Amino acid sequence: MQQALGFTAHLDPAARDGLGYVVYRRLAPGEHVARTERVSYEVRVDYDANAAVLGIELLALDDATFDVARAWAAEHDLGFPAILGPRAVPS
Numbered sequence: 001m002q003q004a005l006g007f008t009a010h011l012d013p014a015a016r017d018g019l020g021y022v023v024y025r026r027l028a029p030g031e032h033v034a035r036t037e038r039v040s041y042e043v044r045v046d047y048d049a050n051a052a053v054l055g056i057e058l059l060a061l062d063d064a065t066f067d068v069a070r071a072w073a074a075e076h077d078l079g080f081p082a083i084l085g086p087r088a089v090p091s
Helices: 063-075
Strands: 006-012 017-023 035-038 043-047 053-058
Touching: 043 063, 053 063
Parallel strands: none
Antiparallel strands: 006 017, 017 053, 035 043, 043 053
């Protein structure tokens, strides 16, 4: 199982919402995302030119989005940050 290298979030404190990205591989200088797959309305997966997963983009930071992303990661033998567990974002 490939573990995530990290997680970044861009928060909007006024709306208590934001975006997140689970990183599995960092892009090399000059390298670009080759393809993005839509898993759900809130979850996207970025791939490199060799079809390797670069990261999972989260267009919402809520339990439902985390659940979709976590399930997709598990189906593809990828670890998912435990910190993004149920109720990771206060309601």
